[in-house]
Amino acid sequence: MNLTFDLPPDACDCHLHIFDPRFAEQPGNGAPFEGGTAGEYRAVARRMGTRRAVIVQAKRYGTDNACLLDAVAQFEGQARGIAVVPPDVDDATLRMLHAGGVRGLRFSVWNPGDTVMTVDMIEVLARRIAGLGWHAQLHMSGDQIVAHADMLSRLPCPIVFDHMARLPPGLGVRHPAWGIVRDLIDRGDCWVKLSGAYLNTLQGGPDYPDATAVAQAFVRAVPQRLVWGSDWPHVTERAHKTPDTVQLLALLARWEPDEAVRNRILADNPRELYGYA
Template sequence: MTAVPHSSGTAPPRRAAPPGACDAHLHVLDSRFPGAAPTSGMTLADYRLLQRRLGTTRAVLVQAKHHGTDPSALLDALARLGPDGRGIAVLPPDAPEAEFRRLDGAGVRGLRLSLWNPADAPLAMADIPALAARVAPLGWHLQLHLTAAQIAEAAGTLADLPCPLVFDHMARLPPEEGPDHPAFAAVARLLAAGRAWVKLSGAYLNTRTGPPYPDAARIARAFIAEAPERLVWGSDWPHVTEAQKPDDAELLDLLSDWAGPRQADRILVDNPAALYGF
């Protein structure tokens, strides 16, 4: 098969993706729009090559940190994806109501706060309650990329928010602690209450050992045992944090290894349909 930019390997997954399978976490960086550093191979056209390789058809585009709070690149990509695309934007708490409505009509279903590294975060922990109040009337969620320590420290605040939450990259639990970290219990309580979801993505962000990521597998299986109906999977293409790009087909196959075929299909099809309204 054709090589895909920012993805190792060329073979398809060992197990074919089911019809309607969704990649629920990817980024598009497009230098035609404000804020993006000069990049190559990270456009929607590049991602379409990965879709063909993986066999997924639905996609959730997460606004890249490089584009700041300007959703232009996201909206352009969503318009080209059509009904099989959904978006997660980045907006400040004081954004006009008309902007929220415009994004909702374009397929945006939530806002992301990537706060695990405050040095380059466009927003802050203090913005979470105000943004939750803005998105709740739209039926949107907040997608949170936090460290496990941040989750544990803010557990009380997160439990009181008026909107659903989606935790990025398996809640970034330290690999050596995994589900023994207090953040796992905090997230599990929200899952049990039907108020949160977790993305089974970024295995390479949750490992000390590398492929096939047995320490990340321990975390993923703990969430699968806790609430398989509240999980989605994402590739995290184009893996902007990684100098050595992972093989996305292998990342997709990990899901079946962790969950088994039946639960994997649920996580790829039914759960994202419920969360994003496909």
């Protein structure tokens, strides 16, 4: 599939994962993941027309960020990284990660059965990274956002919600997490990734009507606090056919027909959030 709209020169894919057989995965994940190297992603990026990337640490690597740092380096200044670290990480390691292009920590607590990080680590580590100018990237369910709203309001660093804040597809913006996320955005320290449409649907693709309704609501309300991500190579997609990544980007034209707003989501907002020159 080809895009029907032009991308700005510095368009950024703000959510993807890299898997490389040169780096050992943690035991317990079965066979190593295949088909997710930086070279393979760059072929997809050429199809999309994106130049910049934000690489998010994959759970299979735990708190070993070697693959992440290697992948960021391969983009020669055009990528940023989101790492995963233990609560007792030392300052020297954080400085090393920052020098390697890391600009945030990810807390994927959506599924307690396979999480590397836990909710109780968020506030502790947020205090550690605030001085670096990093953010806390949260993959939480809508119900988790509601349950931990007080903690989220106390975080001393910016927040980035993964995958449209995982509002339950049956409720969408009628879920109380919508109001909590909106309040955090209005404070000025919160962003949302327009990503993971296939994680936010009961109706399925390729149009994901229920996820599209949530995306459109975010675009209408807070376009200045949105970034877009592919979630390549779609390792969490199980319920539906693995999507075509270019087709996922093409959905953005349906979510926001105005070119200037799309360009803000694809280039201007990532430049501000991730510190691109």
